[in-house]
């Protein structure tokens with residue numbers, strides 16, 4: 037089988053993308069996240085007050101995995117926790133009949149406030165799943181054997197609805213060749229390495245290793261690269277109150293690329309203007325990874341590409357131009 041689900045920007049800045057998923061008998065809007073491996077949802081186990089504005093999963097006690105719990109925290113300090121159920125999950129017509137559904141009993145304030153997001157669907161390796169006493173599989177791992185091809189493809193778009201394809205490559209969604217590289221899945225993520233970066237048409241050799249992460253809005257790279265980029269943007273500065281580099285909204289932003297598998301993967305300058313700030317300037321889509329030791333190739337990087345995540349005998353990542 038194969039199937040496709042839309043990925044709809046949650047706001048005008050593409051802060052996150054939401055996809056409809058049937059969980060049990062409810063349709064929820066989940067953030068598909070290649071940066072984590074838990075499928076968790078707002079649920080009837082939560083206080084009614086924290087469910088306002090959300091669709092949520094009506095738990096069926098008969099489906100509970102007794103004694104199983106989960107607790108996750110994310111890079112931005114948000115988090116959630118709860119109990120585990122085995123239930124039907126359908127994404128774009130692809131059905132997992134007994135998927136581990138992590139029903140929230142508590143979520144951090146940021147999730148309660150963000151009324152569009154009814155939970156997350158993790159697409160990293162199942163080794164990062166937080167369920168105890170026994171780790172559970174991601175949706176992708178659960179359905180892998182029934183997929184026509186062992187892959188999913190990510191087609192996020194700039195200020196427009198894109199899609200997640202499961203089990204097939206949609207030729208109408210890209211142009212030119214697909215360039216494949218081996219994925220480093222040793223840390224539980226879809227890891228890639230670049231051998232150079234370019235700002236405008238000036239290219240610099242450097243090793244940039246990072247993870248593909250649909251659940252992260254921006255593109256985080258090492259500080260020297262960030263400094264070199266904004267040196268080319270008139271009026272840009274590091275603004276600690278805004279938490280990153282900002283620039284005049286009228287600025288012309290150079291393209292940025294990472295050379296992966298010998299091919300330049302270009303991020304158009306236009307995509308690097310993330311959003312206006314409360315201070316009247318604009319916030320950059322490229323920011324420093326604060327020395328966490330690896331780069332995070334988030335939505336700003338992904339939204340100009342069609343990215344195939346293939347879990348074959350050797351995990352591979354394929355990049356093609358949208």
Ligand SMILES: CC(C)(C)S(=O)(=O)N[C@@H](Cc1ccccc1)C(=O)N[C@@H](Cc1c[nH]c[nH+]1)C(=O)N[C@@H](CC1CCCCC1)C(O)(O)C(F)(F)C(=O)NCCN1CCOCC1
Pocket residue numbers: 051052067069070071072073108109110111112113114146150164165166249250251252253254256332
């Ligand atoms: C709010 C914002 C200014 C637009 S933002 O740029 O911060 N965007 C947030 C996402 C967001 C958008 C809209 C509303 C609310 C939250 C963002 O990019 N958050 C990153 C923070 C970050 C990481 N690095 C640099 N910044 C994050 O935590 N992303 C995780 C998913 C998020 C969580 C909050 C809700 C939206 C989805 C993530 O999963 O992609 C992750 F990889 F960063 C992460 O934290 N993965 C958890 C990995 N653990 C490892 C141990 O085992 C368990 C799993």
